[in-house]
Amino acid sequence: MDSLEQNIAKRVEERTDRIVETLSDLVRFPSIVLSDPTKAGPGERDCQLYLQQRLEALGFTTDLWEPDGPALYEKYKGRPGANKGRTFVGRPNLGGVLRGNGSGRSIMLNGHIDVVPPSAAEHWKTEPFTPVLQDGKLYGRGSVDMKGGVTCMLMAIEVLKELGVPLSGDVVFTTVVDEEIGGMGSLAMVDRGFKADAGIMTEPTANRIAPLCHGVVWGRIVIDGIGGHAELTPRAWYEAGPVDAIQLCRQMLDGIDILNRRWMTDPRKMHPLMDMPNQIMVTQMQAGEHPASTAGRAEIVIDAQYLPSEKDEFGLGGHVKREIEEHIAFVCQADPYLRAHPARIEWILDADCAEVPAEHPFVQTMQGACAATGLSPVLAGFGPHSDIGLPSGLGETPTINFGPGDPTQAHQANEHLAVSDLVECTKAIAIAVARWCA
Template identity: 80%
Template sequence: MPSMEEIIAARVEATADRIVETLSDLVAFPSIVKSNPRDAGPGERDCQLYLQKRLEALGFSTDLWDPDGPALYEKYKGRAGANKGRTFEGRPNLGGVLKGTGGGRSIMLTGHIDVVPPGAASHWTTDPFQPVLKDGFLHGRGTVDMKGGVACMLMALEILKELDIPLSGDVVFTTVVDEEIGGMGSLAMVDRGFHADAGIMTEPTANKIAPLCHGILWGRIIIDGIGGHAELTPNAWYSSGPVDAVQLCRQILDGIDILNRRWMFDPKKNHPLMDLPNQIIVTQMSAGEHPSSMAGRGEIIIDAQYLPSEHDEFKLGGNVKREIEEHIANVCQADPYLRQHPARVEWILDADCAEIPSDNPFVGVFQQAVKQANLSPVLSGFGAHSDIGLPTGLGNTPTVNFGPGDPAQAHQPNERVSVRDLVDCTKAIAIAVQKWCR
């Protein structure tokens, strides 16, 4: 007599084509998030309407709403996910609840449906929003980050419904927008009241349970030089200039390298579940005004990581901000011009992080489920940022990352996920829901 887990696994295997079809449907919605939210097209809304229809067919009560960005910002100013200037007109969040028979533990399955822009079409071998199945992989923007995970969590619930497996606990399903640009969609979801006894966020982890993610800081380092003719003999900097901001940027970049080397060996910057220490990554640079003029100004954009153990009093990265600011100030002390005209740091974003203890009851149950899905139960860290801090900290829903696909594929051209990963992820989620909510 096969076990319940074996019955679920066999049904998922038999449903592989439907999982791929569901993900293909989701990828076909160009739900691109924009820096200016008012530029957004209908893709986010259309995708959410599609998911709402699928949930209601399963018996979920649903809530589709456009969050009030300005009101959320005022309510949570200074807290994780509260980003000024974000608006949501025509860009709804979706939540749904399937009531259990009573007395069981509840679970929330959550993800985001917004995707980053695909970039230059010439970098793609397929149309980013016309999914193509080839050699066991589905290609398209969002297949990994993270519509693959959303498809798996939806299909897991549909399969449990088809097998008529009773669940005592409630199942909560949420999909949000705006994750790729700061997480205010997840803030709105938690503020709306969606929560459970445990949660799975289906960010891509190569089907490894990741109860930990990095926090991230986006910062702008501004370096003021003095512009002047690039081809003529300069005056001394302390008279009328020029002072080359490009050269000053090099000194700041060298200083960032020094701090990164220090962090490599700092126990506070390392975690046993993380492959790499915290890093400060330079992601953008700009300097100069004219081909024959020395740069009068430079900007360096950084992406800095931090761990939950480094949280400030607001569960954010204030301590690490101060650490970086002090280091940049010390770098400036080594240069006579920067000593008098120091670089300054403006912070753009602080996205929080979380860690679920390995002895949390849900972690143990989920490890059993992934093992029964023939996956490794070994815990891993999620090196990028994810939104698990918001449901975990603000929503009191301890949430782990677990989803299909190689996370290195995220944001890349020719993004793709294997059908094998999709099937295995769906198995693990379906078994976990059945075990946790029974």
């Protein structure tokens, strides 16, 4: 680490209180993404206005806008990030540009400010949107996913400005909404024209460089049974039932387990940077109409992963969808009722994935910055989905995931982030920007 980078690291440590204060400010905004994507979360706009003010104080030219969801959908229908029914009234995106002298490479720092609902209050030891600093950790909804990363982005640039570090390339700063329900905010950001020579999306990776993320498809498996009195001896299904949809669910869940076991040893479902092969996770179930009635209908919601090597011609998970559809059809063939009344799958969402090659110059720059700050330069996969596919693909901005915090804390009650992670991440981002944009 040269003297400039030593000064950067030292200044970041000196600004620890300011870093914690910034994350605390962000956590206080209840920028919840609502299940109804036509409605604004209570704190989304206010959070973006706060960040806009901070950016403008640093000399950024900013752009705060509410995307036109229906127009975006029509423009990109069938492509990554295009989700029907989204509106952005009261849910603005924010972009800013800090101009370099024009002779260097540019970088985009990107994050999302929407957070998932905090879940049941009794599961929390603190108020979800009241930041609490305890034992070197900051507690609050969004601290890990991903306002901690947004804090590091902002503070890295603030430190570089305080030190007067000259940058030849532009710094592009973008914070989006809608990430937690499909990524149309990132699509709107790319469509707006925000791009750079390389990018960092500060999703929580435990301060590891993750140039790869999964794609995901969400689907709803619908099983139609025949309702009837649960306490009577049932007739045969071909004599008008009843047929218990919950019992059929058990068969379908067994079938999903069989496919998961097959994927565990399928090389197409594995990547050397990923800890586990792709899997299908059952995330929601709904069945039954009355305590004394056999269920006439059941729904199983699944979340299935795919890799960049499995993308279809549209950059999405069409191949994996067909694979799951064919397997469900086979499961139905094993049961006489389902053979006559097969389950059907309704696809809810398809969120794309991306991979930046290990030999890309920015990946190597980031590895050098991590090594300089004592963080591991070893590359890792990011198991959950993130939006890096949209800037990397459509936006032509090769983007990696790199951010503070244990990703398993995301969406959990008592979500918390170690202050030391914040500080080390801020150092690495600041040094990476100084190296890349110099």
